[in-house]
Amino acid sequence: MAKNVAPDSTRRSEKSRRAIYDAALALVGEVGYPKTTIEGIAARAGVGKQTIYRWWSSKAEVLMEAFLDLGEQAGGESYAIPDTGDLAADLKAVLRATVDELKDPRFEVPSRALAAEGVVNEELGRKFVEKLLEPSLQLYVARLRSAQQAGDVRPEIDPRIALELFVSPLAQRWLQYSGPISYEYTDTLVDYALYGLAPR
Amino acid sequence: MAKNVAPDSTRRSEKSRRAIYDAALALVGEVGYPKTTIEGIAARAGVGKQTIYRWWSSKAEVLMEAFLDLGEQAGGESYAIPDTGDLAADLKAVLRATVDELKDPRFEVPSRALAAEGVVNEELGRKFVEKLLEPSLQLYVARLRSAQQAGDVRPEIDPRIALELFVSPLAQRWLQYSGPISYEYTDTLVDYALYGLAPR
Numbered sequence: 198m199a200k201n202v203a204p205d206s207t208r209r210s211e212k213s214r215r216a217i218y219d220a221a222l223a224l225v226g227e228v229g230y231p232k233t234t235i236e237g238i239a240a241r242a243g244v245g246k247q248t249i250y251r252w253w254s255s256k257a258e259v260l261m262e263a264f265l266d267l268g269e270q271a272g273g274e275s276y277a278i279p280d281t282g283d284l285a286a287d288l289k290a291v292l293r294a295t296v297d298e299l300k301d302p303r304f305e306v307p308s309r310a311l312a313a314e315g316v317v318n319e320e321l322g323r324k325f326v327e328k329l330l331e332p333s334l335q336l337y338v339a340r341l342r343s344a345q346q347a348g349d350v351r352p353e354i355d356p357r358i359a360l361e362l363f364v365s366p367l368a369q370r371w372l373q374y375s376g377p378i379s380y381e382y383t384d385t386l387v388d389y390a391l392y393g394l395a396p397r
Numbered sequence: 398m399a400k401n402v403a404p405d406s407t408r409r410s411e412k413s414r415r416a417i418y419d420a421a422l423a424l425v426g427e428v429g430y431p432k433t434t435i436e437g438i439a440a441r442a443g444v445g446k447q448t449i450y451r452w453w454s455s456k457a458e459v460l461m462e463a464f465l466d467l468g469e470q471a472g473g474e475s476y477a478i479p480d481t482g483d484l485a486a487d488l489k490a491v492l493r494a495t496v497d498e499l500k501d502p503r504f505e506v507p508s509r510a511l512a513a514e515g516v517v518n519e520e521l522g523r524k525f526v527e528k529l530l531e532p533s534l535q536l537y538v539a540r541l542r543s544a545q546q547a548g549d550v551r552p553e554i555d556p557r558i559a560l561e562l563f564v565s566p567l568a569q570r571w572l573q574y575s576g577p578i579s580y581e582y583t584d585t586l587v588d589y590a591l592y593g594l595a596p597r
Contacts, residue, residue, distance in 0.1 A: 310517060
């Protein structure tokens with residue numbers, strides 16, 4: 198019997214962890230970041246708050262890991278951007294997947310709550326960028342560097358700035374409701390960014 | 398004596414209106430949009446709340462007009478983007494002025510509060526876009542159309558999307574603290590957007 202103790206405990210931990218993530222994402226989407234508390238997350242997840250404090254030091258930490266977990270479940274762009282040798286096609290494919298993700302309510306509602314708080318709470322905003330946004334932007338940096346080696350992007354271009362030409366317009370339309378979001382739109386962004394607005 | 402009544406009353410109204418704008422911007426920056434109330438604005442401005450209701454129907458309306466007034470005081474890009482015939486130079490000049498504005502605390506604090514609420518409050522977000530953001534983006538549309546007529550931008554480009562290649566990256570860095578903001582940065586965005594990332 199003793200040999201079953203560790204696996205049982207691991208399974209129980211995994212189940213609690215997932216319940217805590219689900220509770221944290223649901224709660225922040227419903228009441229916003231300022232009113233989300235460790236106590237509220239614990240109550241909703243059906244665990245004691247000490248269970249949460251054993252694993253995380255703050256509600257910000259719980260939420261960041263809940264979002265990381267949500268991204269991993271969704272799969273998609275989590276680990277790399279495809280490199281088929283056709284830069285435009287690869288970027289369009291990833292941005293189309295992002296369009297789908299941004300419109301998925303499971304992602305959208307809690308993401309908006311966290312993003313809104315980040316606008317007025319610089320410390321949280323910077324933590325959100327460091328843990329969630331920047332790692333995904335670095336995938337574009339890697340793909341653009343590969344394109345530079347293949348001669349598809351000019352060598353003097355800074356990839357960290359270049360990616361913003363197609364990522365940031367989508368982000369702004371989503372964050373600010375400043376325009377419709379579609380595959381056609383993100384495809385156009387990629388074409389404009391790669392080939393420029395000026396006559397060639 | 399009677400002929401002085403109208404001017405006096407106008408001066409008094411103008412003074413109240415300015416006091417109300419100042420109070421609204423200060424309050425939203427301090428306590429956020431949800432906790433900003435007509436009563437709070439009235440108390441801070443030293444006017445009765447009926448004075449506010451005589452001119453505006455909601456706190457959103459007061460705030461939108463307060464931001465419009467702040468933009469007009471700042472001058473800058475309010476009415477048109479310069480058209481010197483050098484598109485890159487004109488865009489760089491306007492974006493440099495925007496960098497200064499985004500870093501000005503008088504503008505930054507209340508703007509962040511309103512932008513944050515717009516992320517989670519779609520109705521307010523769309524009103525913010527309609528009244529404040531879209532009119533300023535249309536100035537870029539006009540400048541890009543003029544550039545198309547001059548042969549400096551390809552005729553098939555949609556100016557409303559094209560402007561986002563240099564405006565949205567700056568907006569995202571500001572909104573999300575996702576990177577430093579400088580003249581060098583916005584100059585680079587304009588060059589990348591006009592001439593593209595791919596070899597020419």
